Amino acid sequence: MRSGIMTSMAVPNPIxxxxxxxxxxxxxxxxxxxxxxxxxxGTFTAADLVADARVRRLGIGRATVFRSIELLAGLxxxxxxDLPSGDHAYVTCIPAHHHHVICARCGRTAEIGDIGVGTLxxxxxxxxxxxVDEHHLELFGLCPECQLAEDR
Amino acid sequence: MRSGIMTSMAVPNPIxxxxxxxxxxxxxxxxxxxxxxxxxxGTFTAADLVADARVRRLGIGRATVFRSIELLAGLxxxxxxDLPSGDHAYVTCIPAHHHHVICARCGRTAEIGDIGVGTLxxxxxxxxxxxVDEHHLELFGLCPECQLAEDR
DNA sequence: GTTTTTGCAAACCATTTGCAGGGTC
DNA sequence: GACCCTGCAAATGGTTTGCAAAAAC
Numbered sequence: 009m010r011s012g013i014m015t016s017m018a019v020p021n022p023i024x025x026x027x028x029x030x031x032x033x034x035x036x037x038x039x040x041x042x043x044x045x046x047x048x049x050g051t052f053t054a055a056d057l058v059a060d061a062r063v064r065r066l067g068i069g070r071a072t073v074f075r076s077i078e079l080l081a082g083l084x085x086x087x088x089x090d091l092p093s094g095d096h097a098y099v100t101c102i103p104a105h106h107h108h109v110i111c112a113r114c115g116r117t118a119e120i121g122d123i124g125v126g127t128l129x130x131x132x133x134x135x136x137x138x139x140v141d142e143h144h145l146e147l148f149g150l151c152p153e154c155q156l157a158e159d160r
Numbered sequence: 161m162r163s164g165i166m167t168s169m170a171v172p173n174p175i176x177x178x179x180x181x182x183x184x185x186x187x188x189x190x191x192x193x194x195x196x197x198x199x200x201x202g203t204f205t206a207a208d209l210v211a212d213a214r215v216r217r218l219g220i221g222r223a224t225v226f227r228s229i230e231l232l233a234g235l236x237x238x239x240x241x242d243l244p245s246g247d248h249a250y251v252t253c254i255p256a257h258h259h260h261v262i263c264a265r266c267g268r269t270a271e272i273g274d275i276g277v278g279t280l281x282x283x284x285x286x287x288x289x290x291x292v293d294e295h296h297l298e299l300f301g302l303c304p305e306c307q308l309a310e311d312r
Numbered sequence: 313g314t315t316t317t318t319g320c321a322a323a324c325c326a327t328t329t330g331c332a333g334g335g336t337c
Numbered sequence: 338g339a340c341c342c343t344g345c346a347a348a349t350g351g352t353t354t355g356c357a358a359a360a361a362c
Binding site: 088090092094109111112118120123124125128129131132133135136137138139140141142143144145146147148149150151152155 | 240242244246261263264270272275276277280281283284285287288289290291292293294295296297298299300301302303304307
Binding site: 033035036037038067068069070071072075 | 342345346
C-alpha cells in the first residue's frame with residue numbers, strides 16, 4: 009500500500025476530515041498519523057503507531073504521536089479502550105454515542121449503536137440510588153473470521 | 161510475623177477468606193493488604209494502599225502491594241477498573257458476575273448483579289457476527305450522598 | 313527443611329514535558 | 338509575521354524484577 013506519505017487526496021480520510029472540521033491545523037505529521045490510523049484495522053496502541061511511523065521512515069517523534077492521539081481522542085475521532093490484557097489501545101470511531109466489540113484475536117472492531125445501555129443505566133439508578141452520568145462498555149470476543157480460524 | 165496493628169480475628173475479612181479458600185499462603189503482608197483494602201470504601205489505587213501502609217507503619221514494600229493486588233485480581237476478589245481520568249483503580253467484589261457503579265466524587269461503589277448485559281451481548285452477536293466472550297461495563301455517576309452534597 | 317514470599321533497590325516502559333527550530337494560517 | 342506544532346532528549350511516574358534474607362507450610 010502506498011501512502012506516498014500524504015499526497016493521496018484521492019483517499020478520503022475521515023480522521024483528517026475531523027481535524028479540518030474542528031478547525032485544527034492540518035500539519036504533515038498529523039496527516040501522517042491519521043493515515044497510519046486509517047491503515048490499521050482494529051485497535052492500535054500508541055506504540056503501534058510509533059513503530060509504523062518508524063518502519064515507513066516518516067520522521068515522526070514519539071511525542072507527536074502521543075500528542076496527535078490525544079488531540080484526536082479529544083475530538084472523538086478515536087476512543088481509548090482498555091484491553092483485558094491491561095494495555096491501553098485506541099479504536100477509530102464515528103463521533104456518536106456507541107460502543108465497540110473487539111476481537112480478542114486480531115483486534116478488529118465493529119461499532120454498534122446505543123444498544124440499550126441507557127435503559128440499563130436507568131434501572132441501576134432505581135436499584136442503587138446512584139445517578140449515572142457516564143458509562144464504559146466494552147465487549148470482547150471473536151470476529152467472524154477468527155471464529156472460522158479457530159474451528160480449524 | 162503478624163502485623164500487630166490489626167489482629168482482630170473478630171472482624172471477618174472476605175478477602176482473607178478468598179485467599180484461604182484458594183489455598184494461598186496467608187502471610188502477614190497479605191493479611192495487612194487485605195485489611196487495608198477492606199478498610200477502604202470504594203475504589204482504590206495501588207498507590208493508595210502503599211500510602212496507607214506507610215502511614216500505618218506496616219513495613220510493607222511497594223512490590224508486595226502490587227503483587228498482592230495482582231494475586232487478588234487473579235482470584236477475582238478485586239477487579240481492576242479504569243477510571244475516566246485514565247487511572248487504574250481497583251474495587252473489591254464478590255466473585256460473581258456483576259458490575260459496579262462508581263461515584264465520580266467520592267469513589268464509593270455499589271455492586272449490581274447481571275442487569276441484562278447478557279441479552280445485550282446476544283443482540284450484538286446477531287448484529288455483527290462477533291462472538292462475545294467477555295465484557296466490561298463500568299458506570300460512573302454520583303452516589304446518593306454526593307448528590308445531596310452537590311445540591312448545596 | 314523445602315518452597316514461597318518479602319523488601320529493597322534497580323530496572324523498565326509508557327507517557328509527558330521543556331525548549332529551540334520550523335511550519336501553518 | 339504571529340502563533341502553533343514538532344522533534345529531540347531528558348524527566349517522570351507507575352509497575353516490574355532480581356536477589357538474598359525471612360516466613361510459611
